[in-house]
Amino acid sequence: MTNKNLDLMSTSELTNLFLNKELAAINSIKSQKSNITKVINKIISKIKSGGRMIYVGAGTSGRLGILDAVECKPTFSTDLFLGIIAGGKEAVFMAKEGIEDNLALAAKDLKKINLTKNDVVVGISASGETPYTLSAIKFSKKKSALTIGITTNPKSTLVKISNYKITPDIKDEIIAGSSRLSSGTAQKIILNMLSSISMIKSGKIYENLMIDVQPTNKKLIKRAISIISIICKIPLNKASSLFTKAKKNTKAAIVMHYKKCDLSTALKLLKVTKSDLRKIIG
Structure with a gap:
């Protein structure tokens, strides 16, 4: 239930509220275990066929995709994970909110990486209605790439147009409209699982050890x-x-x-x- 009196609460009360809400976000992912497992198995199959994992999003969702993709190279010695954000590199460090409405930009960005039918494109959007992300998924389907939608809106357009869906049930945010909070937490955990488990099953981990770590420092x-x-x-x-x-x-x-x-x-x-x-x- 949304609390509309945040500014009247004590710091201790706010801390407790945030902790409980974040734990609820984690629990919401449990309902998606079957979908996540199915998606990971598809990803593993595509990787074995020479495919890549491409995260696409705008704002917080785009940044989380980039964060996961960037960390995969030193951890697993792989270039198979890419992150694309509406607005490019500048948007990683500075918000460019209006850019997410540019439909043509998504196709242009995907063309730059020579998208193929062996690739997996993961559209990340809390609302499931971000124009840039929807455009990216539509373009990817035309190229016969496997598409996955990650959103907290199970009735969204992203769910309808993606081959597979992962939809943790997060009805509202502590700060109304701030999807970097609970939705962002759920997205990050899901991306952790998609990349880490697919790499574990691809021989990048022995027991629980990072045997493909890049010793660069x-x-x-x-x-x-x-x-x-x-x-x-x-x-x-x-x-x-x-x-x-x-x-x-x-x-x-x-x-x-x-x-x-x-x-x-x-x-x-x-x-x-x-x-x-x-x-x-x-």
């Missing part, structure tokens, strides 16, 4: 060495030496250890198994 180099140490059950100094011999390729280092082989052989094994470590070392 000291922190990530330390993490990669730690992963080698854990999986190979060897001391950190030996893991570090193995990491160097593998030319900073975490997966290759692990294969070299278990198969007692050189880097060249390890890389060949990874290529044959499509980089699936589980198939190589069990």
Whole structure:
């Protein structure tokens, strides 16, 4: 139920209200478990066929898509996730509210990335009526790409025109019309699941470890060495030496250890198994 007296509430009361509302947003996703599972399986199939995941949205929804897509590269060493926002890069840092009404812009943005039938286009919109996002989904369907609509409005146009839907039930926001709140929370959690689970099932995770992490700084180099140490059950100094011999390729280092082989052989094994470590070392 909407509380219309926010300005009369104490800071403690407001904090409690926000916490309860955010928890409700998380719980609302549970009803979408079947839809989410179905969508993820479709995504996995498309990725195996050489497809990409493309998030499209305006405002908060667009920024959340970009956030998820950008984080996938260092986490999973993949370029398969792209985020497109109405208004381009400038709109990430500065609100450009009017741009979401530009219908022609969505098709133009998708043409730039050479959209194909193997791609998955995820339209993100709290209302499910954002013109830019709807235009993107319509264009994607013409290109025979798989389309997914994420919205908190189950009766929206986005739901009607998308191949698949994910619709957490969020009836209102604490601050009326501010979809960056509960709707944004639900969207972010859903995107986390779509990207993370599809990558787990694509061989990017071994046990619960980020075996495809890109060691581009000291922190990530330390993490990669730690992963080698854990999986190979060897001391950190030996893991570090193995990491160097593998030319900073975490997966290759692990294969070299278990198969007692050189880097060249390890890389060949990874290529044959499509980089699936589980198939190589069990």
